[in-house]
Amino acid sequence: MITLIIVAVVAMICAGGLNTVETAVAGISRARVAELQRDEVAGANALLKVVENRARHVNVLVILRTLCESIGAVTLAAVCLKLFEPERWAIVAAVVLLALFTFLVLGVFSRTMGRKNPYSISLATAVVLSFMAKVLGPLEKLLIWFGNIITPGGGFRDGPFATEVELREMVDIAQERGIVEHDERRMIQSVFDLAETSARVVMVPRPEMVWIEADKHCGQAVALCVKSGHSRLPVIGESVEDIVGVIYLKDIVQQTYSRTDGGRGVRVSEVMRDCVFVPDSKPLDDLLDEMQRTRNHIAILIDEYGSVAGLISIEDILEEIVGEIADEYDEAEQAPIEPLGDASYRVQARLSLGELIELYDEAHGRQLVFDDEVTDEVDTVSGLLAYELGRVPLPGSYVEYAGLKFTAEGSRDRRGRMRVRTVVVEPTAEFYSEEEDTDGQS
Structure with missing residues (x-):
């Protein structure tokens, strides 16, 4: 026994x-x-x-x-x-x-x-x-x-x-052999990543949401859409926790186009549509499939406590696959990577660490080494800054890591808040000393 x-x-x-x-x-x-x-x-x-x-x-x-x-x-x-x-x-x-x-x-x-x-x-x-x-x-x-x-x-x-x-x-081997281009490889890899990425990663968090009260009139809604640059806005009742619907700019225009009062006689609550609520932990591939089936372009995300965590649009999900989608009214953005000379670059804050490693490997023959603890917690250059600083980075903040100095750059957004948009990456003395050691060994 x-x-x-x-x-x-x-x-x-x-x-x-x-x-x-x-x-x-x-x-x-x-x-x-x-x-x-x-x-x-x-x-x-x-x-x-x-x-x-x-x-x-x-x-x-x-x-x-x-x-x-x-x-x-x-x-x-x-x-x-x-x-x-x-x-x-x-x-x-x-x-x-x-x-x-x-x-x-x-x-x-x-x-x-x-x-x-x-x-x-x-x-x-x-x-x-x-x-x-x-x-x-x-x-x-x-x-x-x-x-x-x-x-x-x-x-x-x-x-x-x-x-x-x-x-x-x-896919990596196919790129090395010239079968697929770099951008094609990135898109294919991004499709794999959708299943492992939750909606909360790419959502617009609640503090940054632009919303309108249900008792406002359509003229005010049009003005807010024009000012914010959004064509869809969540509609709230008593507070931002009480989201009662979503308003579409084209619906508002239809109500105000032929009216002489500029839409002041029509309340937002009269033209709003029902909104979709989903958990913020939902994988992006499942969410994209659901939004396609239900023909919704925007969803409200709920956290584990039942509170509003933020919102996500179908455009946010597609940008995870194909990259940033800019329309005619979006401000022109800098290139993801801008060479500054002497192995220095200005990169977008959301540039992935993998792309940064690939950049220095291809351009300078240097293998940047990141600790497992960092790669497990961090995906982007701005994330590396936040991880090393132990707080949200502000313009002017800098850290030194892997022989490089990362300096945050940014400005105020439309709501007056400081935002880190780019990061200057420049080599330190450690970078050049390691390069000399490598040359000496070879």
Whole structure:
């Protein structure tokens, strides 16, 4: 009895550990691993070999995990048969315990750990995983071959465990070979990112919303639309927490065009439309699909406490894919990257760290290295400023990081608030000293 319990527990723990490693290995980027290898991080050489043949190693992990799960399930059933009478209660107990363990440990806990610490886990297990792949390689090929035979229409040569990360790498390779352009690659990668990006990331937060009271007349609504530059405005009742609808500029114009009083005789509440409320945690791909189906161009976002968090338009979501969309009335913006000479640049505050790394790699042959803690928390240049400062950056704020000095630039917006719009990135003495060290070694 005790032996069976020990075997069941050990098998399930091993299954959970293998699931963690599988999730971690499936979630790492080959480019990032190559960077770790150049930095001579322990285990990076072995891990690079793993990601170069990722499908094979993931297949081996799946085989081992399935074996451990099977052993754990059988021994757990045997333990339950000895502990419970009659037999049907033993079966019920085994099913309940196995379902709970599978969901909580194999599903939630192990996968969460794998996604939160992909590189540290992969580096720590790369050598052992490479060894297991060599030992179980023939078995893995045999099982994949047999599985493809019994699959209607045939299967995949490397097995069915391809991941989104592999698809991303395929896009990167396609760009390197000239099959797709840089902008096309960025758009494809952005489509992948939609599922991982929540609406709150791109929303207009509540303090920045432009709204109008329901008891105002249409003439005032037209004036506000012209002044703010928005063609759709949320309509509030007693407070901004009481959003009762959305007003469209074209609806207001239809009501005021032929009237001699300039629309003062028509209240906003008479022409407003119903508004859509969605949680601010909703993924952008799901939200875009919903807005297309319901033919809504604007939605009000609600936070976890039921309060208004902000609003989002379909244009905000599309800009995540294709970049900034400017119409004839938007002010001309600076280029995302403006060279200033001597490896210095003026970049838009929302420029991604990935684009900054790519810029210095292509233009100067320098690999900028950011700590995992930073890349886990920060996506943009302005985000890096805020993270290092520990507060919202203001124009004139600066930090030094990765051999570069980041200085915030900005001005007052239409509501008189200071906004960081661009960041000047310039090399420091550390940047040039590292460059000299690199030249000396070569």
